[in-house]
Amino acid sequence: MALDEQRDGDNVYTKDGITFVMNIELLNDAKPVVVDFMESDYGSGYAISSNLPKGGACGGSCTVC
Secondary structure (H helix, E strand, C coil): CCCCCCCCCEEEEEECCEEEEEEHHHHHHHCCCEEEEEEECCEEEEEEECCCCCCCCCCCCCCCC
16 A cells, blocks of 8 residues: 555545545456554554465565565
8 A cells, every 4th residue: 555646547436535546457366455453462554355366575475574
C-alpha cells in the first residue's frame, strides 16, 4: 500500500471518508481485495488481503525477505 495519485487505468473507491486507488488490471488479478483497519496491543494499521499468490522480493521462495 502506498500513497499515490489517480492515473489512467485506475479505479477509485471511497469508504468511510478514505479514498483508495487501485490499478484496474491489478484489481482484476487480485480480487477480491479486502482492506481492514486493525488494532492490537502492538499498534494499529491496515491489513490487506487478496487472491494474489503470496511471495516476496525474492520471487516467492521465502516467507520473509
